Structures are given as structure tokens and as C-alpha cells.
Amino acid sequence: MATMQMRTTARAMMAPAVILLLVWMAVPLAATLYYSFQNYTLLNPVVSFAGLDNYYYFITDPNFGAAVLNTIYLVGGVLLITVVGGLFLALLIDQPIFGQGIVRILVISPFFVMPTVAALVWKNMLMNPIYGIFAWLLSLVGLPPIDFLAQIPLLSIILIVAWQWLPFATLILLTALQSLDGEQMEAAEMDGAGVVSRFIYLVLPHLSRAITVVILIETIFLLGVFAEILVTTNGGPGTASTNLPFLVYTQALLNFDVGSASAGGIIAVVVANIVAFFLMRIIGKNLEA
Template sequence: MSASTMPASRSRGAGLPFLAPSVLVLLLWMIVPLAMTLWFSTQRYNLLDPTQTGFAGIDNYYYLVTDPDFWTSLVNTLVLVVSVLVITVGLGTLLAVLYDTAFPGRNIARLLVIAPFFVMPTVSALMWKNLMMHPIYGLFGVVAHAFGFAPIDWFAQYPMAAIVIIVSWEWLPFAVLILLTAVQSLDGEQKEAARLDGAGPIAQFVYIILPHMRRAITVVIMIETIFLLTIFAEIFVTTSGGPGTATTTLAYLIYARALLQYDVGGASAGGVVAIVLANIVAIFLVRSIARNLEA
């Protein structure tokens, strides 16, 4: 019986084989590594030391939370995420309003603003490290020098600030892109009505535009958080987590534990922490998306 000769309900059943492959691979993709991470996190398991085996219980977690590096990495992660969020969402909101306004060449200006988002992370990191922030040859140093200041060795003196600048530059376009879409969906008549009611630009922004953008801002914050929690390449190619542990985030710590020290158990425990952190945000994000889904 071919699908077309079947009544509606049976052909609907035929939707399942279409869906199954995607569901299956995603299920595997989620369950298997997750279960393995959980399992490893309870194991004594170091790739360099095959004699070290067996059940570790919560030892890995114990070592993790008693390791000052772990707490440093959590603080670093928090500093990085919060700083970048404040910068990108704050500037992003203002820029979204700016680029919602018509001016000559706006479309081209808009393309320039969102361009950094399409630069691969390793490129933006090295570009900033060498061409902009290099103490001798970087433009920042040259400009500082020209004005008689001592050039700043960014990655030695303010490594976290340097990373924050790079990551903010990468993610500001994302915030602008999303928030601009949100601003543009605002009914122009609403603004005009507010203006007839005597609202100036600031009143309009506070009472009309911001409330309208609230939802989009929430979404930007959540999505950025999920990505920022796992920022890796920028740190990998610029500071390698240093100097010391100044720029070691949770993601980088896990990487270092796993692939530099081959401590599978300890790294897995860190991985579990990362998953839990991301899931706290993800729950809110999924709920927010669900509200918009009319399926």
C-alpha cells in the first residue's frame, strides 16, 4: 500500500520513520557521552598511569573542589561571562536602536558591524593579540606610544581584560543582530502614538522600546551564556590559560586536565560541573522558546 492510497491517519504514521534517524543519532549523541562523563567522573582513570584504576566514588569531585585552581577557574568563568554579557547586551541594545534609525548607508554600516561574528575564533584571537594588542607592534601600543604613554602588555598585565575585549568584539554583533530584529518588529505606530503623547526620545526608549525588547534581551543573555561558558579557542591561542591561572576558565581547565594531564577522572568531574551550569541556563532558555512554539 503506497502512502497515497492510505487514509490520512496511516500516512501520518509514516512520519515516524522520517523522524527516527534524527532522534536516534541525537539520542546517542546526548546519552552516550553524558553517561560516560558521569561514569568517568567516578573512576580513577589517568591515561598516563594505567595502574590507576577502579572506583573512586566522589574522590574526583573532592579533589576538584579542594583544588584552588577549580575555584579560580569558576571565578574566571564568571568574570568572563558576566563582563561580556554586560558589554554586549548594554552596547547591543544601544546599537540596535541606533541602527534602527535611518541614515545614509545604514545597510552597509550594519554589515560592517555584524562582520566580526563571522570571523573564526582563532583568527579574531590572534588578530587582536598580534595586530592590536602586541606591546611593540600592535596598534594599541603604537597609539599609546604616540601619546607618550607606556604601551600596555595586555596579555601579561591585563590578560582577562584582553580576553573580555576579544570575546565582546566577537559577540557584540550577535547581540546587535538579534536585538535589531526585535526593535524592527516594534510597530512604528506605537512609537508615533507615544510621540503624540509627548514622549521624548529617552521616554520612548524607556517606556516603549526597552519593554518591547525585554524578551529578545533575555534570549540573547541565555544563548550567549551557553556559548560563553565554553569559550575555548580564544584562550587556547592567546594565553593558554595564563599567566598562571589568570585566564583559566572552567572549559580550559577541563581541557588541560584531560588532554594535557590525561586525568580523565578529574576532567570528567569538571565536565559534569560544566553540564550542570549550562543546564541551569538551558532550562530557562528552552522554556522561553517553548512559549513561542505553536506546534
């Protein structure tokens, strides 16, 4: 129905956003790709073609294997805690409880705490082995304190990040839960379906898409966890809590190895694209409805 003139106007209105995003995406990515094939360190002004050397060195570096494993543990651990915990919390808050609004606000609050604050508060006031709350709680039950960030660095970071993302999972699953058809539930209950079978045959299928969305979106953000590592363990001890983004950061801004860091960046793109592929399909399907 749109006239020719309207189409032209519409294109003109879209142009700035589209062109800017295109430049924003293509130019830096092309630059990273270019650097990844160069011998280029900030300490040595001579740049030469490196072929696939950067990729070879980045991948065969023992730190790379450790970083990949840590990335998988971090993403997997946080997902496990937030999805299971979020499902439980959403079901709980959806019950007719007193002060539901306030409970909801308390539960989602951690999401709004900036990552550096969250990480420092946990590192110091909760996890400090001498003065921290956890050390005090352990002492109450007669256990020795744990030096969380030195003894179990990755698990500690998983805990901190999970605390930040649990509200997200809860909020989204709760929103999805509240669109569940109450009459259907009642009908099932009258037909004698118990709590468990109602959960398995009605609630879970209804939530399946929301759960998928939570998993995919969290994965995209969790693949990029950085600030929490920087201010707590700085990737250590050794490489015990170094993930892929942190390794790239170390190569680029601490070792000044532009070529190798760029190769790492391209590897990160490949990983993220695999996840993005599935997410886009789900959102795309939704757009048609």
C-alpha cells in the same frame, strides 16, 4: 486528520534524527559520568573505583575556584559589553542614517571571523606591546604601552570575545527593533512623550524578550569559550585566564587525568543546565504562539 498510515510514516521519518541524537547525547554523557567515579589516568593503565574522590579533588583544587571566578567574570563581562553596546548600536543603526546597509555589514562582520583568527589578530597586531596598534595609540597620547595579555589577561580575552559577540547582540536587537509598531511610536510622540520616556515605556518592553534571548544564548556559548584562551594566553599567566572548559581540557589532554576531567565535565553540565532551563522555557512559550 492524519491517518494511521501517515502517523506511522511520520514516525519513521523522524526516527533517524531522534535515535542518532539520543545516542549522541546519552552514550558520551554516561561515559563521562562513569569515568568521573574512576581513578583513571592515561599514564596508568590500572583503573579503580574512586567514589566521589574525583569531585572532591576537582572542587578543592585551588585552580577550580579561580576557574569558576574567571568563568563568571568572562561571561558577565562579555554580556555587559555586548548587551549594552548592542542595544546602543541597534538603536543607532535603526535611525535613518546614510549608508545603513553598509554600516550594518561592517558591524556584523566580526561575528563571521573564526575564533582562532580573531584571537591571533588581536593578540599580535592589536595588543602586541611593541609593534601593536594599541601600543601606537597609547604612544600618541604619551602613555607607556600595556602588555595586555600578560598584565590584564582576562580583561583582554573579554575584549576579544566581546568584539566577536557584539554583532550577534546588535543584529538580534535590531531585528526585534524593526518589528516595533511605528504608529504606536508616533502616537506616543504626538501625546508628548519624550525620547527617554518612549525608550523606557515602549522600546525597552518591546525588546525585553529579545534581550533575554541574547543573554541566554550568549551565556551558553560563553560558558564554553576555549579557542580564544588556547591561542592567546594558554590559560595563564598561572591560572589568571583559565576558565572551566580550559581547566577540564588541561586535566584531560595535558595532565591525562581522565577521572578528574570527567568530574569537571559533569560540573560544567550542571552549570549549563541551570541556564538552559530558563532558555528552554522562553523558547517553549514562543512555540505555542
